[in-house]
Amino acid sequence: MKKMFYIFGLLAVQIFAPTAIAEVDTARQNELLYFVKHDCGSCHGMTLKGGLGPALLPETLSAQPKDYLVTTILEGRKNTAMPPWKTMLSHEDASWIAEQLQSGEMQPTELAKNKQSTINPPELKQ
């Protein structure tokens, strides 16, 4: 029985691994906050209330599975203007952004504190 629990536990880890809390260091967090505000913001609005793209507020996003958001960020959405960001963002980055958006941590006032940080995106692969 103990073994069963152990196996079940392992399975649970497997299943839920992608939704584990993202670990991104503080410097990168600041880069990502800036990135979301200014670059995601060019379509979703600097205050994330929407533009050409939908609003990214916790009211709508908290109900979505986190993995779905992570996939949307990394792979984009076909037949919409949402591009795949995987050339600039890692899975950890996307995961952290999704958590922040869902929890509403990315409020404009929070963002304002991070004005000076800039992101250093890797060059596009193509």
Add this chain to the structure above:
Amino acid sequence: MFRLILISVALLWSLNTAARGTGDLGLVIERADGSIQVIETSTNSSLGRIEGLGDLSHASAVYSRDEQFAYIFGRDGGLSKVDIINKKLVKRVMQSGNSIGGAISQDGRLVAVSNYKPGGVKIFDAETLALVADIPATYGNDGLLSKVIGLVDAPGQKFIFSLWDADEIWVADLSDVSKPKITKFKDIGRNPYDALITPDGRYYIAGLFGEDGMAMLDLWNLDAGVKRILDGYGKGELKLPVYKMPHLEGWAIAGNFAFVPAVGRHEVLVINTLDWTEAGRIKVHGQPVFVMARPDGRNVWVNFAVPHNDTLQVIDTQSLDIIKTLTPGKGVLHMEFEPRGGQVWASVRDEDRIAVFNTDTFEQLTTFPAKKPSGIFFTSRAHRTGL
């Protein structure tokens, strides 16, 4: 005593309006702070700041024909009228939940705003900012509202705009403001993302995000309907990701050529404006965002979407070669040429500064601080159709 008061009032008034022309003035949007800087191009300096304009991400501006007032269109639906001589906010209205840009009518009396939410165009009295007409962008049979983009003014007191969700172009005739006459063109192509009107006010061209091509309307021959140009320019090849939506404006016309950004390709497309066929394409550094002709049309300057937005490239319009690549810094969001083209101003968002370049030598002439600058708008726009 009464005379004394009169004299002092007159004196104060004359001080207030200051004997200064406005032809060398302009403004810089400070997108994150809800402020604008008033600048002048004679000695390249900042004259001051006007604050309290709300969320100015993606903000743009048009000018009154006397060049004293600017109308600022904010992302949050705020429409602000500012006095750039006295550097003050004159009036501000929250006219929608989410807006994208605007235009001023041929006679200067109407200011139109294109909105995402609720989708449509609202038209205001330029003097008072009172709402005078509301044009919801209704489409289909279920009363849906489309996001509106590519709003421009056109001769004959018209406004023209495109419906992102509905694939339509609408021509609104405001000759009688109480009864706007709307002519709709449907199935113009998937997802128009922005549009331009040629400087002569004859052709309205919408870029398509959902298809390789552009939709063109000849305003002198509306009965001919919308014509597809540059059809299939991507030749079915896989698109590159578009990390920022490109822009189209009438300044893309240089001589007999129009220069426009390709969507999902690192190319500038060249169109022959005599027959509207493709005349060439130029490989560039990234996804072009603004493709702007120097006023004399000899060169075209291009900036790019993230992650290539630290760069500007200059194209020679005779040889179609890239003759210069500049790297002013991360986040080069916008450029604006002085009316006679000798200098170009560029906003460098991530370095919180404006850079001014000589357009012949490409030398940086000056730079000064601005808080997260984006759009730059000079008063010369007051006298150009479509700007």
